Amino acid sequence: MNFHFLGGAGEVGRNAVLVESGDLRLLFDCGIKAVTPYEFPLLKEAKRPHAVALSHAHLDHSGYLPAFLQHASVPVISTFPTFPLVQLLLEDTQKIAEQERRTPYFSSADLRKLQKHSRALPYHQEHLFHDGSSLKLLDAGHILGSAQVFYETKEGNVLYTGDLNTTSTQLHAPAEACKENVDVLVTESTYGNSEHPNRQQLEKKFGYAIEEALADDFAVLIPAFALGRTQEILCVLQAHGLSNNLFVDGMSVKASDIVLNFPSYLKDAQKFAEAFSRAHKVESAAERKGACKPGHVILATAGMLEGGPSMSYIQQFLKRGIKAKIFLTGFQVRGTKGRRLLEEGIIRLNGKTEKWPWEVRFFDFSAHADQKGLLRHAKKANPEKIFCVHGDPEQLKTLVHLFREEGFDAYAPQNGDKITV
Numbered sequence: 001m002n003f004h005f006l007g008g009a010g011e012v013g014r015n016a017v018l019v020e021s022g023d024l025r026l027l028f029d030c031g032i033k034a035v036t037p038y039e040f041p042l043l044k045e046a047k048r049p050h051a052v053a054l055s056h057a058h059l060d061h062s063g064y065l066p067a068f069l070q071h072a073s074v075p076v077i078s079t080f081p082t083f084p085l086v087q088l089l090l091e092d093t094q095k096i097a098e099q100e101r102r103t104p105y106f107s108s109a110d111l112r113k114l115q116k117h118s119r120a121l122p123y124h125q126e127h128l129f130h131d132g133s134s135l136k137l138l139d140a141g142h143i144l145g146s147a148q149v150f151y152e153t154k155e156g157n158v159l160y161t162g163d164l165n166t167t168s169t170q171l172h173a174p175a176e177a178c179k180e181n182v183d184v185l186v187t188e189s190t191y192g193n194s195e196h197p198n199r200q201q202l203e204k205k206f207g208y209a210i211e212e213a214l215a216d217d218f219a220v221l222i223p224a225f226a227l228g229r230t231q232e233i234l235c236v237l238q239a240h241g242l243s244n245n246l247f248v249d250g251m252s253v254k255a256s257d258i259v260l261n262f263p264s265y266l267k268d269a270q271k272f273a274e275a276f277s278r279a280h281k282v283e284s285a286a287e288r289k290g291a292c293k294p295g296h297v298i299l300a301t302a303g304m305l306e307g308g309p310s311m312s313y314i315q316q317f318l319k320r321g322i323k324a325k326i327f328l329t330g331f332q333v334r335g336t337k338g339r340r341l342l343e344e345g346i347i348r349l350n351g352k353t354e355k356w357p358w359e360v361r362f363f364d365f366s367a368h369a370d371q372k373g374l375l376r377h378a379k380k381a382n383p384e385k386i387f388c389v390h391g392d393p394e395q396l397k398t399l400v401h402l403f404r405e406e407g408f409d410a411y412a413p414q415n416g417d418k419i420t421v
């Protein structure tokens with residue numbers, strides 16, 4: 001089998017791994033890196049795949065699909081909820097590009113082509129290819145419809161984790177273990193060097209920090225990814241009695257509507273439906289202005305502050321001198337505005353760098369497995385070879401080292417690497 005790493009190797013973002021076995025070439029994910037300007041996978045340097053297996057809807061896994069399909073007509077295989085979610089995220093990407101007067105890297109016709117080539121598959125159902133190889137999707141516990149891809153070929157079996165969560169959250173059960181024989185594991189490594197805090201303690205700490213901020217007459221802005229994190233935080237706030245004066249803004253409102261359409265993919269759909277129904281949905285600029293008040297909690301996209309209404313709120317708080325705390329709830333990719341705010345306390349607004357005068361905190365509400373979880377998952381799969389992708393260099397280095405100590409043949413490839421197994 002030949003592995004060609006086209007994106008997301010040695011970095012977080014633009015995941016794309018091409019696996020060639022016999023006559024068949026399967027592409028695992030086809031994402032973008034959401035930095036300014038976007039970075040794309042190195043697909044032009046690769047042989048054309050016969051099909052794409054899409055792990056989940058997040059843009060760092062799906063975002064390049066419409067551009068890729070401009071020059072290819074191949075099926076894209078994923079779970080049922082993933083496709084409407086991808087469509088929503090890509091339409092939003094187009095909208096943001098138009099607002100920022102940039103030419104989007106794909107057109108509406110490309111989006112329609114993606115719809116036409118989408119092949120939805122339930123978890124555990126086999127998809128057979130013409131050469132007798134097959135794939136199966138397994139629950140990854142990361143977001144709605146997220147999947148690990150098990151690819152069975154005559155030359156060996158591959159398990160591609162996509163993004164993986166091995167702990168139980170408000171919304172999802174943990175990732176399932178693969179019961180098949182795995183020869184090559186391609187694992188995400190986002191938190192390969194880290195341990196997550198205990199989830200219940202984290203929720204308490206988060207709830208307490210919000211209560212404290214509101215008591216001190218602050219507003220609280222919670223930038224969150226539209227898909228996954230927003231829904232999780234809604235449930236957390238509801239569980240801790242903090243759903244009064246709660247505002248939800250951005251694409252997360254539409255994403256939540258889609259989530260409600262797939263109740264069987266949630267741990268407790270009723271709980272989420274209740275939490276979502278209690279929040280005020282912000283639908284206009286005037287409502288956004290009204291939401292900017294001390295005592296209000298605002299849950300807004302984008303999670304890494306790369307565009308979206310969260311940036312409008314930051315602008316308003318600064319302009320109107322409304323005291324606000326920012327509680328980041330997800331991984332902040334290097335080079336994003338969120339990472340700079342967290343590390344340097346500064347924010348880029350309209351081409352100018354401004355100092356953020358109030359508190360910024362990070363709460364590790366990760367939807368990714370930590371080091372222990374990744375190791376446990378790898379041990380269950382017990383592969384001959386492990387490729388570590390989707391991680392910052394220091395996370396990858398530690399994880400590879402750990403896997404080797406445990407007796408695995410592990411390696412962190414770089415983008416462009418071609419490796420025969």
Ligand SMILES: [Zn+2]
Binds near residue numbers: 056058142163
């Ligand atoms: Zn993801």
